[in-house]
Amino acid sequence: MTTTTAPADSPETGAAPQPMSRREVLQALSGLMLGMFVSILASTIVSNALPRIIADLKGSQSVYTWIVTTELLAMTATVPLWGKMADLYSKKLLIQLSLGLFVAGSLIAGFTPNVEILLLSRAVQGVGAGGMTALAMIVMAAMIPPRELGRYSGIFGAVFGVGTIAGPLIGGVLVDTSWLGWRWCFLIGVPFTLTAIFLLQKTLHLPVVRRQVKIDYLGALLIIAGVSTLLIWSTLAGQKFEWASGWTAILVGAGVILLALAVFVEARAAEPIVPLAIFRHRTVSLTVLTSIFVGVAMFGGTVFLSQYFQISLGKSPTVAGLMSLPMIFGLLVSSTVAGQLITKYGRWKIFLVAGGLVMTVGMLLLSRIDAHTHVVVLSAYMAVLGVGVGMLMQNLVLAAQNDVPAQDLGATTSVLTFFRSMGGAIGVSALGAVLANRVTDMFTEKFGPMAGGGEAAVPDLKTLDPAILKIVQQIYGDATADLFLIGTPFAVLALLTVLFIKEKPLHTLSGTDRLAQEQTDAPPPIAVH
Known part of the structure; x- marks a missing residue:
């Protein structure tokens, strides 16, 4: 078994890893942040385009759900494997590989001739997104002590906010621009992704662990x-x-x-993909449970909001993108402020509890929407949900990473991401099935058995008679509200679970330094040339 603690491109061998300066950390994070921006942009830019994509490709409500679920499924299923490989191989190479897969999936999606090929491209994108999702937090933990993570998490929060805000807006403009169209929603991220790969090659330098392993x-x-x-x-x-x-x-x-x-x-x-020993840590087990509940509650409801904006409220894709801003601003502000306060005071549990409580209130408020909900009221409800999620999601990862040995950081982070994504995938697929079933039933009730004899297709509003359009909008408004009502108990379970998490002081060493400290009693590493 051979290891090295020196960077892969360093001439030094056998040297202890040196702490990175703030400037070096920011340089290393530049490509990482651009990669995260690309993956966030790719998922949010499609949200406002999906109703138009499905209408153009003659898809059904079930297909709408599957286009979202396929990426979530591929991402969820591969996250543990990415996390395990991060503990064994070059993190930089793995991130670049994941971004390369993302480019391939985006190109396939951009030129798709039908729904089936689009689903295949979403699976490829999902595998790449799984790598970025798992590896971004793993790399941050390797470079930055938990006590300092709040400061840099604020930067990531800003990137997340910009990507999430820009995505729906750019997607809406592309869909509404006749000479571009929805295909550019997939193609526009390709140059950004290639740039991220180049930046990572130039700026990200981490110690590489090489071991004889059997995955x-x-x-x-x-x-x-x-x-x-x-x-x-x-x-x-x-x-x-x-x-x-x-x-x-x-x-x-x-x-x-x-x-x-x-x-x-x-x-x-x-060499297990998911080391079962990490579940002996109470904090890890509880944060995993919370992540599942958060995934079901948040993803299961919010993924269909864009469809609600366009079908129930009759908004254009561009306006639908603007309508998502309150939730994103709420998430951005709360995650950034919470991160700064955690770094300053070293206390984090209060933000988990507050986030769970506020998220539950937001879900309950959104369960009251319909086709006639005023935009100002809807914006306030969405802002409340965003504030709750912003305080909760990022800090669950921080709590788990702070609780385990440095050698298990990759596996722990990926397991937490895996279960959150699995909760989201289950929420999207199950609540999507509920939505499709409710829409079909209400179509049958309003228009008779002929309308509901098969599965109701996602309507093209431009072709509908005004009287029918009004009924269709009410159907989708009521059905979307039901999703948030069904998701509320899962938000309550997330709140109850975080109450049992025990707060521990945050480490002041980075993951790399902690690993070196943990290995001081082990035989000295042999440098790899």
Whole structure:
């Protein structure tokens, strides 16, 4: 087994890692932040384009859900593998690989001739996004002590806010511009992604750990298969077959068995994808549970807001992008302020509790919307939800990273991201199925059996008679409100879970320095040339 503690491009060998200056950290974060900006932009820029994409490609409400779910599924299933590889191989190379996959997926999506190819491209994008999602926080933890993370998390919060704000706006403008169109929503991120790869090559220099390892591919395969089976069930149940049916028994049973086999394999693997030992840490277990609930509550409801803006409220894609600003500003302000206060005072649990409480209130308020909700009222409700999520999501990662040994930072971060994404994927697929079922039922109720005999297609508002348009808008408004009502109990569970997390003092050493300190009693590392 061979290791090195010197940077891959450093002439020094066997030297202890030196703390990075603030300037070096900011330089290293430049490419990382651009990569995060690209992945955020790619997901948000499509949100306002989806209704137009589905209408152009003749897709149904189910296809709308699958376009979102496919990327979430691919991202969720591959996050643990990315996190494990980050503990074993070059983090810089892995981030560049993930961005390369993102470029490939974006190009495929930009030139897609039909829905099927679009779904394939979203899967490729999801694998790349899984790498960026897991590796960004892992790299930050390697360079920056937890006590200082709040300051830099504020910078990431700003990048997140700009990407999330710019995405819907740019997407709306592209869709509304006849000589560009929705395909540019996928293609516009390609040059940014290539630039991020170049910047990372120039600025990111981390110690590289090289070990003789055996990655647990069987465990990874079982995890992916088990999660995918459960997500397929949650998407189709209540629509293609009844919730209580033979298909439910088969799919849920198969998913549970596959995940049980994954646990069995992981417990015996020399290099498990998900080290089960990290769940002995109470904070890790509780933050994982909270992340699942946050994913279900937030992603499950908010992913359909853009559709609500355009169909129920009759707004253009550009205006729909502007309408998302209150939630994003709430998230940006709360995450940035919370990060600065955590760095200053070293206390973090209060922000988790406050975030859980405010998020629950926001979900309840949004469960009251309909086709006639005033824009000012809607904006206030969305701002409340954004403030709650901003205080909660980022600080869950901080709490978990602060609780585990440095050697488990990558696995812990990826596991937390994995379960949050899984909660989001389950929320989107299950609540998307609920939305499709509710829309179909209400179409049948309003227009008779002929309208609901099959699955209701996402309507093109420009082709509808005014009288029918009014009914369709009310249907989508009521159905969207139901999603937030169903998601509220999960927000309550997130709040209850964070109450049991024990607050611990934040480390003042970076992940790299902590790892070196933990290995002081181990044999000296052998430099790799």
